[in-house]
Amino acid sequence: MDRHLPVVNAVARSYHLSPPDREDAVQTVWLTLNQHLPRLRSPEMLRSWLRRVTRDVCGRQRRQSARLQPVDPRSLPRDDSLRAPGPESAYLHKEEHDELRRAIRRLTDPGERRAALFYLDGAADEPFDPDGPRSADGQVNPRTAANQRRRMLRRLRRLLEEPT
Amino acid sequence: MRDQPGTDPLPPWALEGRSAALAAFDRCDDGSDVARLTGEAEPATEVLRSAEDGADGVAVAVLRFEHEDLTMDLQVHSEGRLRALSGLATGECEHAVLHVRRPGSSDRLRVGEDGRFTLSGLARGPISLSLRRMGHPTVVTDWFTI
Incomplete structure (x- = not known):
């Protein structure tokens, strides 16, 4: 030894x-x-x-x-994983998402349904142009699209407020 | 180490810890099987809910020892200046008795029926666990530091 x-x-x-x-x-x-x-x-x-x-x-x-070494928190690199939502907020977010999806399914206009699903999930089951209806020359009419969106949101809000 | 003529003398630190090293030599467990350290993981940073006031309860090490059918998973936690161990022995562990080996001392505790055991208030330093089971030779873990 x-x-x-x-x-x-x-x-x-x-x-x-x-x-x-x-x-x-x-x-x-x-x-x-x-x-x-x-x-x-x-x-x-x-x-x-x-x-x-x-x-x-x-x-x-x-x-x-x-x-176990104490360090100055300001010296630590930013860890985005710490900012991720916790399980409780993730669950609430999922609940909210599911409720919204149920309301969208109850919209009567198929075009509105596709549009709403597109805005909710970023992609619809069927191809959809988020810029809304286009005129014959392929140009978007911004006013029409905005009006349609407004109407669709109003109907959705009403559906969400209805007692289930 | 003896100085050889014509060689440089050893620095004072070279023979530090000689008495502790000598105290380590003990032939009591020569007949035991050794469960080797087979796994070591970085524990997730968490504070134990059971941590008492002044204790930070941070997991500092996760270790696995294995020998044949026996596996012992250990988690070392910090309890302020002290350490705590929580463990799970899997294999045939009915009526098993665990001996906590520290240099110069030994404590015993019974392993739960589900193979779980906990040790708290441990002073920092080397530690090894020795598991005695009915119908099996004693298994000792490699020494590790908590």
């Missing part, structure tokens, strides 16, 4: 752990050696075995310590 202690200590020091963490890691290495001693068949490999185990133990220790 005296022969290999400097090697283990040198590898452990290279990980720049805090002194207590380093002491724990080094002791874990010797405890591991004690446990594996009856199974070690090649004494000439002991040095490299100890190096490997020390690296594994110190690496794990460093990862664990890093998880």
Whole structure:
């Protein structure tokens, strides 16, 4: 053990752990050696075995310590996954979406149904031009499209307000 | 390590931890089977609902040890300055007794019928678990640091 202690200590020091963490890691290495001693068949490999185990133990220790290291939140990169809606708001959103879809199914005009589904899901079952009706020369009449949308929304609102 | 004539003396840190290293050598569990560390995962950052005041309850490590039919999944949590372990032993674990091995000490607890066990208030440092089951040789896990 005296022969290999400097090697283990040198590898452990290279990980720049805090002194207590380093002491724990080094002791874990010797405890591991004690446990594996009856199974070690090649004494000439002991040095490299100890190096490997020390690296594994110190690496794990460093990862664990890093998880508990206090950091300035402003220094953290923006994590968009933290801004994702939680399960409750996702559920409410789905409920709202389903209710809207049921109301759209009750619209009598097939064109309006397709248009509403397009606005809701971004795609309709059947091809639909979101720009609304076009004149013979293929130009969109913005006023007609806006009026149709307004009427459709009014009918949808009425359907949603009806008691089910 | 003895200094050889004509070689540089070792720095003071080279022989640090000698007494702790010597204390590690103990032949009590030589006949046991060893459950090797086969899996290690980064735990999701979460705060345990059971965390007490002043404890942060952050999971710091998720480890898996396996030996033949036995699998032990462990999660290490931070409890302020202390650590807690929650584990699940799968395999034949009826009436199993778990020994918590620390350098120089050992505690025991019974594993639940579903294979679950929890340990809290653990001081930081090396730890190994030893599982004794009816009709099976004792299985000890590799040492790890909490």
